[in-house]
């Protein structure tokens with residue numbers, strides 16, 4: 001047991017102590033007589049944290065963790081903090097699952113021994129986005145000037161590696177870079193969470209999909225055990241997405257690659273390994289080398305917007321026969337390729353014909369806006385143009401609550417959208433189109449604040 005005197009000597013009325021149990025659990029006791037945590041108290045906790053980092057048996061304990069424990073302990077004569085008893089029980093129980101999958105007790109102890117639930121993971125796992133960011137705002141930050149510029153710099157810096165990756169996997173270098181740029185800003189922000197801790201927190205506390213998180217955690221432990229990365233470097237997001245390209249452990253298992261042949265698939269600290277892994281992921285999901293993800297297009301007046309239903313596919317030649325032209329009136333180089341029409345912000349904004357590679361990018365993150373941003377960033381890194389059509393900046397998307405309101409109103413008016421769940425799926429889009437047709441509006445199925453207002457004013 002280690003006891004370090006903290007603020008006690010320095011501050012008359014406050015004291016803090018760190019105790020470390022033989023299992024490596026941290027116990028912090030703290031007192032401040034006026035019951036408030038001030039800046040000096042935080043400094044005291046931080047100084048203790050710094051002092052104990054020298055002890056090798058503490059494993060992966062970092063100052064911010066201790067500060068966050070310290071802040072939880074506010075209140076007069078705060079009771080000693082203790083590890084979450086439920087979490088400790090869960091850890092003992094999970095050991096059975098892990099050992100059955102070949103995880104050794106040494107790996108288990110080194111990885112999970114001293115950890116507590118991750119407060120960020122707890123806070124974020126139940127959080128639902130209240131406001132939906134308009135696609136144009138998302139694109140502005142995702143494909144910023146800075147990110148394009150860094151992408152072009154990285155294209156030069158890693159030209160040799162990217163060339164080899166392109167030849168080996170058959171995936172265009174710019175899209176690999178664009179995913180790296182989108183996921184972690186080219187490694188600038190990989191997430192500072194210890195992946196084992198984040199996944200353990202989810203396996204223990206997530207309201208759903210417990211077995212999914214447990215399996216991801218088992219895989220993460222196997223990755224450590226095989227020596228691909230050290231626990232100290234196994235950083236990722238609060239939800240367990242890891243390294244430069246934010247692979248979940250299961251994706252790492254199926255798609256990671258070893259660029260330099262050192263036997264480790266190190267997506268955490270090796271940029272070439274991470275880029276090769278992303279290329280392999282895209283290839284395994286069907287990437288078509290040398291082809292684009294899609295084209296911005298102009299629609300003719302009187303176009304039948306019900307064809308943009310997320311389901312209809314036609315060859316580019318067939319779309320051309322319906323009056324759709326590529327922006328700038330350039331030809332489609334491969335008119336026999338099949339494409340789907342997408343209007344990310346409804347009839348008032350840009351329109352795109354999406355090809356196979358767009359849907360391959362979506363396998364990385366299943367959101368149209370994400371795949372559009374990756375594709376566009378790749379084009380811009382390559383020196384391509386900005387989108388031509390303007391975004392309808394007054395047609396803001398609905399929040400979840402507003403969507404529920406819209407759904408309730410549509411159901412009430414006889415335009416069946418199913419359950420009012422606040423999510424815009426195919427049934428809601430069908431209901432919106434039916435309403436738009438009946439009201440003499442363009443039936444694009446786009447749920448905007450303007451549409452909600454129109455329905456409200458007519459009801």
Ligand SMILES: [Ca+2]
Nearest residue numbers: 258260262264
């Ligand atoms: Ca390697």
